Amino acid sequence: MTANTHAHHQPSKTLKIAGLILFLLGLAIFTVSIGIGEYRIDSTTLTAAADKVPAETLALLAPLSGETFQSKLAALDAIESHINTAEHPLQDYQLGVYKFWILKAAVSGPLRDHTLLFFFASIILASLGALIYILPDIKSLPGIKHNNIFFSSTMGRGLLGILLGGYLIGFYILLYWYPEYIVNVIVLLDPLSMFLRKLPADQWFLYGVLYTLAVTVMGVRMYMKYRHNRYHLIRTTSVIFFQFAFAFMIPALLERFNQPSMDLKNAWPLDYTLFTDWRLSSLLDGGTLGTLMLIWAIILMLVVVPWMTYRYGKRWYCSWVCGCGGLAETLGDPFRQLSDKSLKAWRFERIIINAVLVLVVVMTVMQIANFTSDGALFSNYTWRVNQWYSFFIGSAFAGVIGTGFYPLMGNRVWCRFGCPLAAIMGIIQKFKSRFVITTNGAQCISCGNCSTYCEMGIDVRWYAQRGQNFARASCVGCGVCAAVCPRGVLKLENTAPGSRYNVAMEDLMMQDISESSPFVK
Amino acid sequence: MEHLVIIGNGVAGITTARNVRKLSDMQITVISNETDYFYSRTALMYIFMGHMRLEDTQPYENWFWEKNRIGLLRGHVERVDHEKKVVVLDQGTEVPYTKLVLATGSRSNKFGWPGQDLPGVQGLYHYQDVTLLEENIAGVERAVIVGGGLIGIELAEMLISRNIPVTFVVREKEYWDNILPINEAAMISNHVREHGIDLRLETNLVEILAGPNGRVRAITTDKGEEISCQLVGLTPGVHPNIDLAKNSGIPTQRGILVNDFLETEIPDIYAAGDCAEIKVTDGGRNRIEQLWYTGRQHGQTVARTICGHPTEYERGIWFNSAKFIDIEYHTYGFVSNVPRDGESFFYWEDEGRKHCVRLVYDNTSKAVTGMNFFGIRMKHPVCESWIRDKKDVEYVVQHLADANFDPEFFKPYWEKIVAAYNQQFGSRLTAKSHGGFWAKFLAG
Numbered sequence: 001m002t003a004n005t006h007a008h009h010q011p012s013k014t015l016k017i018a019g020l021i022l023f024l025l026g027l028a029i030f031t032v033s034i035g036i037g038e039y040r041i042d043s044t045t046l047t048a049a050a051d052k053v054p055a056e057t058l059a060l061l062a063p064l065s066g067e068t069f070q071s072k073l074a075a076l077d078a079i080e081s082h083i084n085t086a087e088h089p090l091q092d093y094q095l096g097v098y099k100f101w102i103l104k105a106a107v108s109g110p111l112r113d114h115t116l117l118f119f120f121a122s123i124i125l126a127s128l129g130a131l132i133y134i135l136p137d138i139k140s141l142p143g144i145k146h147n148n149i150f151f152s153s154t155m156g157r158g159l160l161g162i163l164l165g166g167y168l169i170g171f172y173i174l175l176y177w178y179p180e181y182i183v184n185v186i187v188l189l190d191p192l193s194m195f196l197r198k199l200p201a202d203q204w205f206l207y208g209v210l211y212t213l214a215v216t217v218m219g220v221r222m223y224m225k226y227r228h229n230r231y232h233l234i235r236t237t238s239v240i241f242f243q244f245a246f247a248f249m250i251p252a253l254l255e256r257f258n259q260p261s262m263d264l265k266n267a268w269p270l271d272y273t274l275f276t277d278w279r280l281s282s283l284l285d286g287g288t289l290g291t292l293m294l295i296w297a298i299i300l301m302l303v304v305v306p307w308m309t310y311r312y313g314k315r316w317y318c319s320w321v322c323g324c325g326g327l328a329e330t331l332g333d334p335f336r337q338l339s340d341k342s343l344k345a346w347r348f349e350r351i352i353i354n355a356v357l358v359l360v361v362v363m364t365v366m367q368i369a370n371f372t373s374d375g376a377l378f379s380n381y382t383w384r385v386n387q388w389y390s391f392f393i394g395s396a397f398a399g400v401i402g403t404g405f406y407p408l409m410g411n412r413v414w415c416r417f418g419c420p421l422a423a424i425m426g427i428i429q430k431f432k433s434r435f436v437i438t439t440n441g442a443q444c445i446s447c448g449n450c451s452t453y454c455e456m457g458i459d460v461r462w463y464a465q466r467g468q469n470f471a472r473a474s475c476v477g478c479g480v481c482a483a484v485c486p487r488g489v490l491k492l493e494n495t496a497p498g499s500r501y502n503v504a505m506e507d508l509m510m511q512d513i514s515e516s517s518p519f520v521k
Numbered sequence: 522m523e524h525l526v527i528i529g530n531g532v533a534g535i536t537t538a539r540n541v542r543k544l545s546d547m548q549i550t551v552i553s554n555e556t557d558y559f560y561s562r563t564a565l566m567y568i569f570m571g572h573m574r575l576e577d578t579q580p581y582e583n584w585f586w587e588k589n590r591i592g593l594l595r596g597h598v599e600r601v602d603h604e605k606k607v608v609v610l611d612q613g614t615e616v617p618y619t620k621l622v623l624a625t626g627s628r629s630n631k632f633g634w635p636g637q638d639l640p641g642v643q644g645l646y647h648y649q650d651v652t653l654l655e656e657n658i659a660g661v662e663r664a665v666i667v668g669g670g671l672i673g674i675e676l677a678e679m680l681i682s683r684n685i686p687v688t689f690v691v692r693e694k695e696y697w698d699n700i701l702p703i704n705e706a707a708m709i710s711n712h713v714r715e716h717g718i719d720l721r722l723e724t725n726l727v728e729i730l731a732g733p734n735g736r737v738r739a740i741t742t743d744k745g746e747e748i749s750c751q752l753v754g755l756t757p758g759v760h761p762n763i764d765l766a767k768n769s770g771i772p773t774q775r776g777i778l779v780n781d782f783l784e785t786e787i788p789d790i791y792a793a794g795d796c797a798e799i800k801v802t803d804g805g806r807n808r809i810e811q812l813w814y815t816g817r818q819h820g821q822t823v824a825r826t827i828c829g830h831p832t833e834y835e836r837g838i839w840f841n842s843a844k845f846i847d848i849e850y851h852t853y854g855f856v857s858n859v860p861r862d863g864e865s866f867f868y869w870e871d872e873g874r875k876h877c878v879r880l881v882y883d884n885t886s887k888a889v890t891g892m893n894f895f896g897i898r899m900k901h902p903v904c905e906s907w908i909r910d911k912k913d914v915e916y917v918v919q920h921l922a923d924a925n926f927d928p929e930f931f932k933p934y935w936e937k938i939v940a941a942y943n944q945q946f947g948s949r950l951t952a953k954s955h956g957g958f959w960a961k962f963l964a965g
Contacts, residue, residue: 009715009716009717010717141715141716141847142847143846143847144847146570146571146572147570147571147572147682148570148571148682148683149571149572150571150572150573150574151571152571156571228847229928229931230928230930230931230932231928231929231930231931234930337577342582343582438926440898440900440901440926441840441900441901441902441905442814442817442818442840442901443814443840443842443851443901445561445563445564445813445814445842446532446561446563446564446580446813447561447563447564447567447573447578448561448564448567448573448577448578448579448580449564449567449572449573451577452572452573452577461580462580465580479928479929482928483928486844486849487842487843487844487849488842488849488851488898488899488926488927491898491926491927491928492928492929493929506821509821510540510543510544510821510825
């Protein structure tokens with residue numbers, strides 16, 4: 001009698017397990033695909049690579065024509081030794097690009113013969129499996145869904161979490177620095193890429209597809225988890241929309257029509273290449289559309305970002321619009337409790353995020369000086385600083401650590417410690433904004449849910465239990481502290497800038513004495 | 522130098538210590554037998570449910586205590602020798618004090634039921650109860666919870682989070698209806714059932730039966746039923762933990778007797794929090810307050826007194842909050858389960874049975890004296906000011922949005938509430954403020 005009423009609101013276990021199996025199967029097929037196939041160098045290969053590799057370089061491959069390599073390493077070795085010779089030395093970056101496109105063209109075997117089949121059996125299967133795992137949750141009753149999180153190996157930094165972190169880190173390292181080693185799975189994206197962009201897929205297209213799918217599928221998970229909370233439903237819709245439309249579709253279509261491609265929501269200095277000579281040239285040479293894009297990027301940076309942050313706090317960007325934020329709020333949501341809440345971490349955060357900001361400002365000044373002086377100023381240094389920043393900050397910090405460390409250090413490592421745009425908006429938020437988190441009198445019971453589930457590692461409870469309104473620079477306004485509060489103590493608000501802060505309840509009680517006390521520290 | 526010793530590291534003891542440190546340089550030692558560091562007792566359920574770990578429920582980092590020179594001592598206090606001004610630990614160690622605060626908290630009630638001390642029978646109050654519960658749930662096919670108050674429903678939520686079927690035995694006609702008016706009580710009963718909990722109303726525990734292994738195997742009720750179970754949670758409330766005071770000759774009744782300054786009858790000994798019983802001299806019943814915020818307020822008050830600024834404890838306008846599984850509850854002022862003489866109720870409930878509002882007002886002046894809100898968050902300072910300023914019920918009905926504390930974009934119920942009021946009283950009021958996100962967005 002009672003067991004049945006219980007089962008009534010339980011998501012189907014069978015469906016969930018089936019979904020999980022399909023997801024893991026898709027993931028396994030995707031992973032194994034990296035090593036499937038052989039690499040044949042023939043006239044077809046050379047034709048396919050001709051768009052990306054100069055004819056004289058391809059000509060050097062003539063001795064390899066007709067050869068088939070079983071091993072990716074052997075193929076890469078052979079290609080490299082033929083195209084990078086003492087007589088025709090290549091720059092490192094050229095070598096990397098050429099190797100990538102030649103090897104990708106050389107992929108043959110089942111992936112080439114059944115590309116769509118493998119595409120569906122890997123990426124699409126994993127996405128469907130994830131949805132089948134997620135959707136049955138609609139049967140559970142609305143409310144906070146944090147049961148057993150710290151007992152979970154994946155979400156509680158257990159073995160599965162470490163393995164997942166390792167997988168993500170490995171994937172990012174290959175994607176950013178060794179894309180030639182994953183050409184096989186990039187081949188799987190060719191049909192979609194040709195359909196959308198009329199261009200063959202590269203590693204960034206693969207990344208864009210996976211990223212958008214992750215935000216969307218895990219966004220559906222957020223819909224299930226927070227269907228009692230309209231703030232989360234609306235902002236989740238917003239991040240899915242901006243990822244799908246602005247980060248993925250619009251740039252793809254711009255490429256299709258041979259226009260300068262750009263993520264129109266990616267603001268400087270998160271977009272740290274905006275003022276490089278090559279970006280500026282390509283925009284300025286890109287006709288009216290290119291010029292308009294550049295004007296938009298500057299308006300976005302000088303007007304939209306400061307004004308919106310003044311009105312709504314940095315949340316309008318970080319947890320509503322931003323791509324990094326979008327991934328953190330969806331794929332990263334299961335890991336938010338792993339952020340470090342210690343005072344030490346806060347101190348570290350303030351130093352390092354502002355250091356990155358200083359760095360990007362210096363670099364941008366160099367880029368602009370370099371561009372306006374036609375390369376006379378800082379020419380070599382600009383290039384080197386760019387390269388350095390792109391490697392350490394743009395790739396290692398934002399990508400490998402930023403996402404790879406989700407299961408280890410929480411979902412906002414990059415946003416909290418590294419993002420220079422977040423740093424700028426944080427300064428505005430703290431000192432000149434309407435955004436504030438208000439606390440509700442003396443209702444706080446110091447339980448700690450707010451701090452625990454703060455992805456930015458803010459010790460929200462510190463303020464809540466004192467009855468003190470606050471707006472910390474790092475707060476991205478995800479609203480989860482307010483959602484998980486069992487006593488209705490926290491609220492995100494936009495209010496009059498002058499009246500944001502209050503005297504903490506706790507201090508009011510002691511005020512008349514403590515003003516004259518020598519022991520107050 | 523003065524040495525303040527505080528027995529108990531719960532919210533009352535720790536608030537005392539923190540505030541004394543703000544006001545004085547005296548030596549401070551907090552003794553606890555429960556945990557090394559202060560944690561939030563109200564969060565015990567979340568530890569068991571895997572929402573947090575013990576360290577996440579600790580409001581201050583471990584370095585905080587040394588930095589603020591608050592000494593923490595783990596140990597059990599055997600007795601207080603107030604002649605010698607020492608507390609005696611169970612290893613015989615004596616800790617001298619110049620001032621002593623007893624903040625020994627509460628204990629779970631047990632009403633002498635047969636079998637109440639069997640293995641597999643437990644309450645929920647201390648951290649150790651959570652550890653014990655982890656052991657006790659091994660192999661449990663059904664748990665029975667006896668006592669339909671705030672802890673009972675928490676324990677039920679905890680157990681269903683581990684997929685343990687729960688039978689919830691409640692004496693009242695609806696859940697907690699000795700405190701809640703019947704509509705709210707019925708709403709929560711319904712919500713409890715919705716979560717698959719087998720709620721047995723108007724049922725009393727008779728006996729807890731042991732199996733061959735000596736552990737609990739079933740309970741019997743006054744309805745003549747035997748309910749098979751391997752775990753029994755006894756949650757019929759708590760009572761002040763006064764054993765230490767009693768053994769040490771410090772006057773007690775139900776709690777440790779204190780005056781409005783939270784001073785016991787023994788010089789330099791104070792009591793704060795759950796364990797204190799504040800004497801009421803003008804004829805009322807002595808006050809025992811067993812809430813988180815009252816413990817905190819006791820601590821703040823007694824800290825001032827200890828530091829030479831004698832301060833009477835003044836609770837102010839009553840308020841409280843709770844969360845019944847997924848339904849949040851805020852209450853301000855005084856709401857009794859049935860209207861008292863000279864007062865009336867206005868009640869509105871949403872169709873989904875997850876949101877309701879009750880206003881209690883004085884029949885003559887129409888001033889609002891109490892408010893219940895379920896599923897709607899309300900601002901403490903605003904609600905308190907309405908009661909303090911004796912706002913009349915029509916004003917409050919029309920201005921509810923001003924006190925709303927729900928997250929942005931939440932559904933506003935104000936029009937519906939006013940319409941319900943108009944229907945009930947034949948009035949033509951309108952909601953004066955809407956407070957919706959878009960209104961604010963545009964007005965911004």
